[in-house]
Amino acid sequence: MSAGRPVALTCGDPAGIGAEIALAARARLGDEVPFFWIGDPSHLPQGAAFQVIAAPDEAVSVAAGRMAVLAHDFPRPALPGQPDPANAQGVIDVIARAVALVQGGQASAVCTLPINKKVLKDGAGFAFPGHTEFLAHLGGVGRVVMMLACPALRVVPATIHIALSEVPRVLTPELLEETIRITVAGLRRDFGIAAPRVAVAGLNPHAGEGGAMGREEIDWIAPLLERLRAGGFDLRGPMPPDTMFHAAARARYDVAVCMYHDQALIPIKTVDFDGGVNVTLGLPFIRTSPDHGTAYDIAGRGIANPSSLVAALKMAQQMAAARGV
Incomplete structure (x- = not known):
């Protein structure tokens, strides 16, 4: 494997597709991205090519074609498609261990495989809405x-x-401003974009169309953006959401800040359903994740697509290079 601190890849839910796409990502990436999987070796598919390591730095020298594994014991076996609450604490502990390794300088970034929040809550009293809040x-x-x-x-x-x-109700001027500031800081630090160009979507159809379809754009979104522009931010908008995602429009900005979940996720999943990466901005460490869930329905069948994980591992490595870690 190539030199440099490796990426720590958490196992996610052992009953999901995490282990099989981790192995597939290793096969597809070859020596391109050094990473190690943290989990129970017994949870890997039968016949998996892996090599147990004692410390993260050993990941860069594992045998060709084998996945580096930092062993973390779980109490129960992994049954594809059948999540077991008894393994919930192990899933949580693996995430915390990965973060500790990055914070301790032994790994460059955390890449997380999918979890099931309800299983973690039922099995271990997980008190967070999801990965992001826990991180x-x-x-x-x-x-x-x-x-x-x-x-x-x-x-x-x-x-x-x-x-x-x-x-x-939830979308306030304070929330939108904080979102924009964290986004701009993240693009500068993690993506090497010195002056990020930010397109901000309107909340309403046609960005309110002069107040005919809602007044949020007039009453506070546009004034907020104007104030931030005066402070040096390169902001466009509020823009009509239905005209800002075609190819020519996308070429004019580095990131689109949207007002709600589907306004943001429908465009990216349409543009690149298999290659999207979930990135958490604002953390003191790097975190990426494939943009999909546990996929219990296909777990263990060897048909899961590793493309999003491959993209997440590559992006973690690129972000680490931008941060110089």
């Missing part, structure tokens, strides 16, 4: 931003997993 807790930060990225598009939803009816 923010481990990193000691109060607010982070979720960005979905592929080569053709980066999107950030200002509000995420809430009902559409709740968006106008």
Whole structure:
């Protein structure tokens, strides 16, 4: 494998597709991205080519064609498609271990495989809505931003997993400003973009069309963007959401800040369904993840597509290079 500190890849839910796509990613990447998988070796598919390592730095010298594994024992076996709450604490501990390794300088970044939040809550009293909030807790930060990225598009939803009816209440000037500031800082630090160009979507159809379809753009979104522009931010908008994602429009900005979940995720999943990467901006360490779930329905069948994980590992390595870690 190539030189440099490796990426720490968490195992995710042992009953999902994590282990099989990790092995497939290793085969596809070859020596391109050094990484090691943290989990129970007995949870890997039968016949898997792997090599147990004692420390992360050994990952760069594992035998060709084998995946480096940092062993972490779990109490129960992994049954594809059948999540076991008894393994929940092990999943949580692996995430915390990966973060500790990065914070201790033994790994360059954390890449997380999919988890099932309900299983973690049922089995171990997991007190966080998801990966992102747990990682923010481990990193000691109060607010982070979720960005979905592929080569053709980066999107950030200002509000995420809430009902559409709740968006106008939750979406405040303070939230949008903080989202923009964290996004810009993240693009500078993690992607080497010195002056990020940010397109900001309107909340309403046609960005309100002069107040005919909603007044949020007039009353506070446009004034907020104007104030931030005066402070040196390169912002475009509020833009009509239905005209900002075609190819010519995407060429004019580095990231699109959207107002709610589907406004951001539908475009990127349309542009690159298999290659999207979930990136957490605002953490003191690098975190990426494939943009899909545990896929219990196909787990263990050897048909899961590793493309998003491959992209996530590559992006983690690129972000580490931008940070110089």
